[in-house]
Amino acid sequence: MSDFIRLLPDSVANQIAAGEVIQRPASAVKELLENSIDAGATQIRLIIKDAGRTLIQVMDNGNGMSVTDARMCFERHATSKIREANDLFSIRTLGFRGEALASIAAIAQVELRTRKENDELGTCVVIEGSRVKSQDDVSCPKGTSIAVRNLFFNVPARRNFLKSDAVEFRHIMEEFQRVALVHQDIDFSLHHNDKLVFQLSKENLRQRIVHIFGNTINEKLLPVQVNTEHVSIHGFIGKPESAKRTRGEQYFFANGRFIKNAYLHHAVEQSYEELIPDAAIPAYFLYIDIDPSTIDVNIHPTKTEVNFEHGPLLYGTLRSAVKQALGMFSLTPVLDFDREPSLDIDPPKGYEPKQPTITVDPDFNPFRRPATPSSRPEGLKANRDQWEKLYEVAGSDQGVTQASRQDTLFPDQGSPETVPNADPSSGEAKYFQVQNRFIVAAVKSGLMIIDQQKAHERITYEKIYTALENESIAQQHRLFPLTFQLSPVDSDILSEILSELSTLGFELNELGGGVFVCNAIPANIPVNETREIIDGLLEDFKNNKSNPGSDRRSRMAKVISGRIALKAGKVLLTEEMKLLVEELFSCAVPDIAPDGRSILKILSVQEIEKLIR
Ligand code: ADP
Ligand code: MG
Numbered sequence: 001m002s003d004f005i006r007l008l009p010d011s012v013a014n015q016i017a018a019g020e021v022i023q024r025p026a027s028a029v030k031e032l033l034e035n036s037i038d039a040g041a042t043q044i045r046l047i048i049k050d051a052g053r054t055l056i057q058v059m060d061n062g063n064g065m066s067v068t069d070a071r072m073c074f075e076r077h078a079t080s081k082i083r084e085a086n087d088l089f090s091i092r093t094l095g096f097r098g099e100a101l102a103s104i105a106a107i108a109q110v111e112l113r114t115r116k117e118n119d120e121l122g123t124c125v126v127i128e129g130s131r132v133k134s135q136d137d138v139s140c141p142k143g144t145s146i147a148v149r150n151l152f153f154n155v156p157a158r159r160n161f162l163k164s165d166a167v168e169f170r171h172i173m174e175e176f177q178r179v180a181l182v183h184q185d186i187d188f189s190l191h192h193n194d195k196l197v198f199q200l201s202k203e204n205l206r207q208r209i210v211h212i213f214g215n216t217i218n219e220k221l222l223p224v225q226v227n228t229e230h231v232s233i234h235g236f237i238g239k240p241e242s243a244k245r246t247r248g249e250q251y252f253f254a255n256g257r258f259i260k261n262a263y264l265h266h267a268v269e270q271s272y273e274e275l276i277p278d279a280a281i282p283a284y285f286l287y288i289d290i291d292p293s294t295i296d297v298n299i300h301p302t303k304t305e306v307n308f309e310h311g312p313l314l315y316g317t318l319r320s321a322v323k324q325a326l327g328m329f330s331l332t333p334v335l336d337f338d339r340e341p342s343l344d345i346d347p348p349k350g351y352e353p354k355q356p357t358i359t360v361d362p363d364f365n366p367f368r369r370p371a372t373p374s375s376r377p378e379g380l381k382a383n384r385d386q387w388e389k390l391y392e393v394a395g396s397d398q399g400v401t402q403a404s405r406q407d408t409l410f411p412d413q414g415s416p417e418t419v420p421n422a423d424p425s426s427g428e429a430k431y432f433q434v435q436n437r438f439i440v441a442a443v444k445s446g447l448m449i450i451d452q453q454k455a456h457e458r459i460t461y462e463k464i465y466t467a468l469e470n471e472s473i474a475q476q477h478r479l480f481p482l483t484f485q486l487s488p489v490d491s492d493i494l495s496e497i498l499s500e501l502s503t504l505g506f507e508l509n510e511l512g513g514g515v516f517v518c519n520a521i522p523a524n525i526p527v528n529e530t531r532e533i534i535d536g537l538l539e540d541f542k543n544n545k546s547n548p549g550s551d552r553r554s555r556m557a558k559v560i561s562g563r564i565a566l567k568a569g570k571v572l573l574t575e576e577m578k579l580l581v582e583e584l585f586s587c588a589v590p591d592i593a594p595d596g597r598s599i600l601k602i603l604s605v606q607e608i609e610k611l612i613r
Contacts (some may be wrong), residue, residue, distance in 0.1 A: 014076055014106035014130050015155065021103040024162060025052025026171035028108075028148055031100035033179045036060035039144065042202075043187045046176060050193065051168035052151060053159075061143040064116040067123045071135060073112075074127055076102040101146075106130045107158070108151045114144040129154050166496055173197070173489055177212050178258035181251060181285060184208040197488050209236065209285055213249065214487040214514070217242075217283075224286060226321035231290045231314060233321050237268070238283030240275035240326065244539055248489075249283035255292055259306040267315045271322035284322075288314070431577040437568040439577050446604040452577075453568045454593035455584045460561035461594040462587050463524070464504075468553045473505040474523035482518040482530055483511070486538075491516070493541050494534070500552060501537070504560075508534075525564050533563050558594040 022028050029046065036044045039062025049055035065073060079098030104110060105127045115122030122140040126133040152159040162168055169192060176198065180188045184205055190198040200211055210218045220242035225234045238249065250268075252259050272282050294309040308314050431441045439450040467473040486494060491514040501508055505522030521530050536559040572580070584590045584599070593599050603611075 010076065010130060014102050017076065017099055018103035018106045018155075019158070021099050022107060022151075023158075024171060025056055025151055025168055026175045028052065028056050028104050028151060029058075029172050030175040030179070031104065032056065032058040032146055032148070033176070035100065035146075036062055036144065037179065037183060037186070039063045041143065041186065044189075046188070046190045048169070048172060048190070048192045051165035052172055053162065053165075053168070055147060055149055056151065057145065057147040059143070059145040061141070064119070064122070064143050065114045066116060066119070067135075070112055070114050070123045070125050071132065073101045074105045074110075074125070074130075074132075102130075104148055104151075107155050108153060109149040111147045111149075112144070113138055113140045113146075115140050115142050117142050166492065170489060170492060173492075177489075178251070180212060181208060182253050182256050182258070182287070205285070206236065212487060214485055214490070216485075217249075220283070222325045224321050224325040226317060226324070228317055230294075230310060231288060231317055233286060233288050233318060235284070235286040237286070237322055237325055240272055240282065243272070243276040243280035243282045244535075245279050245281070245543065247281055248542055249285075250281065251285045252288065253286070254288045254290060254295060254306055254308075256287075257306075258304060260304045261306060261308075263311060263315060264318055267318045268322050271319050271326065275326065286318070288318075290314070431574060431581065433572055433577065436571050439572070439581065441581070443602060446602050446608060448600060448602045450581065450584065450600040451568075451593075451598075452570070452572065452580065453565055454597060454599040455580055455590075457561045457565040457593050457595070458587050458590065458599055459580070459583045460524075460565050461557050462589075464522075464560055465554060465557040467522075468504060468557060471503050473503070475505045475507065475520045476523045476527075477507075477520045478518065478527060478530075484516055484518075484531060484534075486514045486516065488514060490514075490538055493538055497537065497541060500556070501534075504556060506534075522560075525560065529563055533560055536560070536563050554594075561594055 021031070025048075029048075029052065033044060033046065036058055039060060041060035041062035043061045045057075045059045047055065047057040047059075075098075077098045101110075106129060109128045110126070112125045112127070113122055121137045123135060124138040124140075125135045152162075172192075173190070176188070176190050180186075180198070180200055184207070185202055187202055188198060188200045189196065198212070200208065203211070206218070206221060209221065217238075220239045221236040222239055223235075224237055226232065250265065252261055252264055268282060268284055268286070276282060290308070296307040296309075431439050433452075434440055434449075437452060439452050439455070441448050441450075464473075491510070494508070494516060495510055498508055498510070505520065506518065507520035508516055508518050510516055518530060518534070521527065521533075525533060537556060540555055540559045591599055
């Protein structure tokens, strides 16, 4: 009988290993940048073509490699960084597995040029699909340059799974930022398709953060610093008011390596409790220095998930450091493990999530005054009729109301609180406002309570949605064009959604270098909210970047209505309340706000009775 088991050829084994280490161009970027840092470089240039599909090149002025090392480095498990198993517990370098170059060379065409300081000549190795094509002497500067061409040229399945250039390049920028945020002592540059995206010279941490995320972040940063026997933590956190609804500016680094750790994230988030809204996530750039033997970096092949031996201790230290930075140190207990942290966001009571539906009226002009019921198209009218029945004013049912009025303990004295809620002769509803937040009216079946902010969000949402759908939005030109600068990541995103913003009524142009100018905005948004709305749209896009196709119009309408709707706390005149309620009930979905929360509740007489007894 013959034997079946065979050892795989190295090239195949490397290709399989590559699947784990190199998932996309950004993973190769990460490995190459880390190698340059491990090699002690003080200048690193990253050059990308076509989001890394055609070229990823990293040039550094580090130690370089000898002629033999330049070949050896492509072997699997070839590393200069550890020699024995024990070394694994004291790793201070970024790489140590000796897998990256072997993996990259298995799935791309690689050219390596490298020279050590004291060597006269450098060496150039060309390797393709794990096969060395050539090795020659070259004259080259001290350091190493690795050019990776046609990534996945021999793995079509991988190649086909790559996302759009915009998405892949965003991943590359993210990796670049993670590295650049740790090594402020290193000069970095990043070119994409011959365009300079980042140019960072040696600087301090605050400057580095500002150069990556844009000037506006500067005033939002609060310094953090704590040293204990076991750990030292330094860096910055964002001021509470700058917390966004999107992930993106949350960075932990442990011993100079970007890490993800939900437990520590929770520690930071908890320190902000009450200071920021539920859904907001604070920004942070926190650098943890800890004995490497107490962390396990090995639980994930791409090494971003990290376990800490003294997790709870670290949690507590981090929390107190953040609280101290927030200036709350003396106000809140520091190590309160007794409190059960709750992550739930309560849905409103009695609310059952429904898929909001929109019935679109092609003739609806959002800038006309709300239509009267009779002029509503059939779909919406049917809806309105149903609602009308529900909120039919109490007074129109004369018998009952008259009787109950006679029974009332407090006869009509003309003050708003005691005026019966409907004038029986006109059948007209009377509204009053509670706490400047709710509009209350007696209706046939009981008492209707409307959340004024949510109601206005719904009204604005439907107007904007319809206008977007009909591309009929009116524009207002700004007297003074608004210019602003965005971080490279944000400006990339904004360029991507420029055309959609123009159907919305925004006239926005990119001036280059992340600077944008806004000349016109949709007619119905307040001029001074322009920047907030653009930021909101960017945030929303980042949050939903994995499913950009999912009804973008509805999301844009949601973001804008959320920002411009009248807020709780606004005093409303009777006329305004009336108009708001009328407009609300002209909406296709008058009971659910665009964010899925309830807008109104009708307390039935039975419920009121229960409340009182
Ligand atoms: P690891 O970084 O895990 O050791 P790699 O496959 O990334 O494995 O690299 C293999 C070896 O090649 C490294 O240990 C290092 O000695 C050498 N090397 C890689 N890149 C560079 C570089 N830019 N400059 C100097 N040496 C390098
Ligand atoms: Mg490496």
